Amino acid sequence: MTTAADPPTGRRLTARGARTRANIVSAAADLMYVQGVEATTIDDVLTASGASKSQLYHHFDSKDALVRAVVEQVGERVIEREREALGKVSTLRGLRRWRDALVRSNALRHGAYGCALGSLASEVADHDALARQSLSRLFAEWQDLLAGALSRLQDGGALPPEASTDGLATGLMAAVQGGYLLAQTAQDVAPMATSIDMALAHIESLTAG
Amino acid sequence: MTTAADPPTGRRLTARGARTRANIVSAAADLMYVQGVEATTIDDVLTASGASKSQLYHHFDSKDALVRAVVEQVGERVIEREREALGKVSTLRGLRRWRDALVRSNALRHGAYGCALGSLASEVADHDALARQSLSRLFAEWQDLLAGALSRLQDGGALPPEASTDGLATGLMAAVQGGYLLAQTAQDVAPMATSIDMALAHIESLTAG
DNA sequence: CTCGTATTGGACTGTTTAGTCCAATCTTGT
DNA sequence: ACAAGATTGGACTAAACAGTCCAATACGAG
Numbered sequence: 001m002t003t004a005a006d007p008p009t010g011r012r013l014t015a016r017g018a019r020t021r022a023n024i025v026s027a028a029a030d031l032m033y034v035q036g037v038e039a040t041t042i043d044d045v046l047t048a049s050g051a052s053k054s055q056l057y058h059h060f061d062s063k064d065a066l067v068r069a070v071v072e073q074v075g076e077r078v079i080e081r082e083r084e085a086l087g088k089v090s091t092l093r094g095l096r097r098w099r100d101a102l103v104r105s106n107a108l109r110h111g112a113y114g115c116a117l118g119s120l121a122s123e124v125a126d127h128d129a130l131a132r133q134s135l136s137r138l139f140a141e142w143q144d145l146l147a148g149a150l151s152r153l154q155d156g157g158a159l160p161p162e163a164s165t166d167g168l169a170t171g172l173m174a175a176v177q178g179g180y181l182l183a184q185t186a187q188d189v190a191p192m193a194t195s196i197d198m199a200l201a202h203i204e205s206l207t208a209g
Numbered sequence: 210m211t212t213a214a215d216p217p218t219g220r221r222l223t224a225r226g227a228r229t230r231a232n233i234v235s236a237a238a239d240l241m242y243v244q245g246v247e248a249t250t251i252d253d254v255l256t257a258s259g260a261s262k263s264q265l266y267h268h269f270d271s272k273d274a275l276v277r278a279v280v281e282q283v284g285e286r287v288i289e290r291e292r293e294a295l296g297k298v299s300t301l302r303g304l305r306r307w308r309d310a311l312v313r314s315n316a317l318r319h320g321a322y323g324c325a326l327g328s329l330a331s332e333v334a335d336h337d338a339l340a341r342q343s344l345s346r347l348f349a350e351w352q353d354l355l356a357g358a359l360s361r362l363q364d365g366g367a368l369p370p371e372a373s374t375d376g377l378a379t380g381l382m383a384a385v386q387g388g389y390l391l392a393q394t395a396q397d398v399a400p401m402a403t404s405i406d407m408a409l410a411h412i413e414s415l416t417a418g
Numbered sequence: 419c420t421c422g423t424a425t426t427g428g429a430c431t432g433t434t435t436a437g438t439c440c441a442a443t444c445t446t447g448t
Numbered sequence: 449a450c451a452a453g454a455t456t457g458g459a460c461t462a463a464a465c466a467g468t469c470c471a472a473t474a475c476g477a478g
Contacts, residue, residue: 012453012454013454014446014454014455016444016445016454017445017454017455034335035335036332036336038248039336041434042436043434043436052457052458053436053437053457053458054439054440054455054456054457054458055455055456059455062436114331114334121390122323122390122393123331125321125323125394126243126244126321126322127245127248132394132396135394136395139395167407170391170400170407171384171404171406171408173387173391173400173404174383174384174387174391174403175380175383175387175404177386177387177391178382178383178384178386178388178404179383181330181331181383181390182382184335185330185334185344185348186348187341191382191383192383194380195379195380195382195383197380198376198377198380198408199380199407201411202408205411221423221424222424223425223476225424225425225474225475226424226425229426250464252464260426261426261428262466263427263428263468263469263470264425264426264427267424267426271466272466
């Protein structure tokens with residue numbers, strides 16, 4: 001799981017080069033999150049990062065390659081955040097706290113821009129096979145974190161042993177992503193909160209089973 | 210609810226003009242569905258529709274105006290389809306058949322391109338306020354169709370009277386949209402089927418309540 | 419029929435775009 | 449120290465882009 005994914009062909013990379021590269025990717029990630037991938041031009045990225053054109057093309061073969069690096073960086077950040085938020089969750093209350101954090105953070109923007117990973121996926125999935133595969137892996141990783149938490153609920157007796165934690169994690173993930181999209185379109189987090197709540201209510205209802 | 214939304218300023222519109230306009234919008238809708246909105250150029254649309262540049266700019270002030278017309282047309286088609294699929298549903302079995310139709314049709318493309326409305330929403334919501342509002346209205350309309358079906362379930366006793374059909378419709382809608390996105394990213398309808406199934410299972414579980 | 423207007427073809431413009439190139443300057447292993 | 453290779457600045461190019469314009473033609477109301 002390195003951030004590499006890219007250096008044109010095996011080349012040395014000095015500390016200075018690494019710093020420049022990271023600056024470029026960060027600036028590109030920010031711009032692409034708010035403007036969209038296609039609407040963000042190379043020159044936008046150069047202006048925002050303060051880098052020169054030769055710096056960018058020294059580190060990336062093409063805009064597509066830069067986009068792939070953005071996917072990797074954004075993915076790492078999201079997975080890191082979710083690992084911290086979900087890694088030790090083992091109760092329904094913990095899951096609700098995780099939900100609250102997601103909803104609250106999205107409420108700050110009134111839903112604008114949606115999920116950092118979901119927006120990228122929607123824009124890039126049908127245009128770049130490599131990026132799509134990365135995103136697919138990242139979603140699977142995120143879903144595994146959810147499935148892990150659900151397994152711990154199961155171990156604690158809060159879920160019946162026959163419940164499919166993987167299936168539930170898929171449903172929960174879809175509720176999150178669908179919620180992000182509805183919130184983005186309505187410019188209101190309410191539908192996101194409602195949809196995750198329904199998924200959690202379903203999980204809770206299995207307890208009685 | 211007209212398709213109008215656009216003619217630069219109140220102008221007469223002959224049958225010929227209407228045909229040309231509709232051709233342009235249809236070609237644009239198809240291209241934008243598979244290539245994305247930003248990636249589809251005016252020249253692409255002209256080539257695909259066989260229209261000339263002056264024809265397009267006679268009917269639309271700008272590319273944004275064309276995109277808004279596409280949103281309206283795609284929206285009408287989706288709502289029409291959903292009205293036929295959901296309008297008379299009043300049982301859980303009917304809801305499952307609706308689910309099967311969505312999943313089967315998405316399976317034909319292995320999830321590619323996602324939901325016609327959802328993809329547009331994700332691309333356009335943060336860039337064009339008018340288009341976002343249209344999409345928000347269209348999602349609400351779709352959700353009302355779902356809420357209507359759930360109300361009929363409720364009337365038939367398949368749902369307890371205290372269940373919030375609007376809330377459940379929101380959750381179901383999010384499951385559908387999130388499912389589309391996961392399917393698109395994985396190039397596999399399975400996660401979409403799973404996520405809608407979880408939402409339906411939740412609705413079914415309320416029966417016992 | 420005839421006039422006003424809708425419709426059309428397609429060349430043209432100015433700008434923006436991704437990507438190239440080369441010469442100059444750091445950095446690092448030895 | 450010093451050579452090899454990494455890094456940089458920024459001018460340059462060719463193509464693609466959205467949008468403009470004008471003269472020609474079709475159409476519909478009266």
